[in-house]
Amino acid sequence: MKAKYFGTALLALALAGCGGKSSFTITGTVSGLKNPGLQLANGDDVISVPVDATSFSFPKQVDYGDSYTVVVKTQPQYMNCTPLSQTGTAGRTESIQLAITCTQNTHTVYVTVTGLTAEGLxxxxxxxxxxxxxVATPSTSFGGIPVGTAYGITVYQQPTGQTCTVGNGAGYMGDADRADTVVTCVKNT
Structure with a gap:
């Protein structure tokens, strides 16, 4: 125990003798980053994180006792990364290790149904x-579709005595909700 205390005391004296403070590198992990554009910032220290990266490291170190605030300065294209801000003080732990999780933005396909006069669709x-x-609510929606993902709205079950067809029901989700899918129902003859 005395040796450990003695070694720590010597390190502190050595640092004090050089006029230096302990410095800490802000590092972290990234998960789910599939699109370009993610930028993180700690004050004026800004880094770009490449696609498929699993880790990051800021070039500037933070001195012992100084505060840091890492923020998502720019979100990647069609994605959202969280947490948006992480704050702390250097020196409370041996390292500054952060975690960023990115998910693809999602949108909704809104469907308008015309001519529906029977139940079962x-x-x-x-x-x-x-x-x-x-019949009382002749519309619906399909939400949670990630940007860039294929979708295909089809009739799973026809209503009693009618045949319904889908227009504009397939495509790739863009960076906005879709509201141009129309289901047209007609009576069977």
Whole structure:
């Protein structure tokens, strides 16, 4: 125990003798970054994090006792990275280790149904997202579709005595909600 205290005391004296303070590098992990554009900042220290990166490190160090605030300065294209801000004081722990998680933005396809006069219509997006449409509420939506992902709205079940067809029901999700999908229903003859 005395040796450990003695070694720590010598290190502190050596640093004090050189006029130096302990400095800390801000590092961290990144998960889910699939698009370009992510920039992180700690004051005027700004770094760009490349696509598929799993870690980052700021070039400027933070002196012992100084505060830091790492923020997402620029979000990557079509993504959202969190947390948006991480604050602390250098020296409370041995290292400054942060974690950033990125997720693809999602949007919704809104569907308008015309001519529906009977119950039983069910729509589906691909193999999931089954939605029942009623006569009283002849519209629906499919949300949570990530930007760049294919979607395909089709009729899963026809209403009683009617046939419905889908217009503009397939595509790739852009960076905004879609509201141009129309389901047209007609009576069977």
């Amino acid at each position: 069910q729509l589906i997006n691909g193999s999931s997202g089954l939605q029942a449409v009623t």
